[in-house]
Amino acid sequence: MVVMEETVQLVQITDTHLFAKDEGCLLSVNTAQSFLAVVDDVVVRNVAFDAIVATGDISQDHSLESYSRFAQGIECLEKPCYWLPGNHDRKKNMSQLLPSKQIREMEHVLAGDYWQLIMLNSQVEGLPHGYLDESQLDLLEEKLNQYPQRHTLILFHHNSLPIGSAWLDQHKLQKAPQFWERIAGYDNVRAVLGGHVHQKVDKEHNGVRVMATPSTCIQFKANSDEFALDTLPPGWRHLQLHKDGSIESQVYRLSEGRFIPDFESEGY
Numbered sequence: 001m002v003v004m005e006e007t008v009q010l011v012q013i014t015d016t017h018l019f020a021k022d023e024g025c026l027l028s029v030n031t032a033q034s035f036l037a038v039v040d041d042v043v044v045r046n047v048a049f050d051a052i053v054a055t056g057d058i059s060q061d062h063s064l065e066s067y068s069r070f071a072q073g074i075e076c077l078e079k080p081c082y083w084l085p086g087n088h089d090r091k092k093n094m095s096q097l098l099p100s101k102q103i104r105e106m107e108h109v110l111a112g113d114y115w116q117l118i119m120l121n122s123q124v125e126g127l128p129h130g131y132l133d134e135s136q137l138d139l140l141e142e143k144l145n146q147y148p149q150r151h152t153l154i155l156f157h158h159n160s161l162p163i164g165s166a167w168l169d170q171h172k173l174q175k176a177p178q179f180w181e182r183i184a185g186y187d188n189v190r191a192v193l194g195g196h197v198h199q200k201v202d203k204e205h206n207g208v209r210v211m212a213t214p215s216t217c218i219q220f221k222a223n224s225d226e227f228a229l230d231t232l233p234p235g236w237r238h239l240q241l242h243k244d245g246s247i248e249s250q251v252y253r254l255s256e257g258r259f260i261p262d263f264e265s266e267g268y
């Protein structure tokens with residue numbers, strides 16, 4: 001990844017849930033329109049960034065057309081995009097879109113001189129929960145060993161910590177303690193970043209920052225044991241990964257009153 005300054009700057013876009021059809025809606029929110037409004041918000045806010053990271057659930061119907069809709073939507077951002085699959089995605093169809101001018105499917109990215117991104121696949125095809133199999137955990141350790149001087153941002157779709165909503169937490173990363181054990185011995189892990197929970201999360205666990213980011217479409221209500229939507233608008237995240245390993249991060253949201261979901265719905 002080409003980085004302009006010592007600080008690596010990223011834009012995270014997650015859980016776009018796109019459809020092949022223009023009129024595709026998730027709980028009454030047109031996901032193509034809300035995604036494009038978020039991309040527009042990135043442009044309007046005029047933040048500097050070196051790359052986009054897209055952390056899964058790119059598609060809701062896992063069609064090839066939905067993935068090319070995503071690719072077209074981010075064209076105006078004019079930066080490379082590193083993507084990984086969520087539970088709703090079909091990896092084969094994601095890969096079929098490649099090679100692409102902007103989109104990269106890479107498990108490991110050297111970002112400037114001081115950071116590395118490790119992008120893991122936590123998808124269990126056909127099921128909503130996540131899991132990192134041995135090959136993914138081995139890859140993680142291999143890169144942590146190989147680049148001990150680099151600060152590390154680990155990315156995968158599912159939440160590795162419970163967030164306090166029973167209906168969502170049953171679909172979190174399974175065997176998460178194994179993941180945390182595997183990285184416990186390394187002092188170069190700075191943060192874990194994902195999507196999946198459709199809300200802003202910013203916590204710390206074992207000295208590692210753990211973040212999740214609002215979806216570009218519907219938002220799930222925090223601390224609700226039953227399925228519930230939130231009135232908060234769609235959003236995205238900006239990250240600054242500094243040379244000293246510290247991270248500044250800001251979640252931005254669209255203005256209130258746009259893309260209101262159907263609050264009568266009982267699930268998704």
Ligand SMILES: [Fe+2]
Pocket residue numbers: 015017057086196197198215
């Ligand atoms: Fe999602």
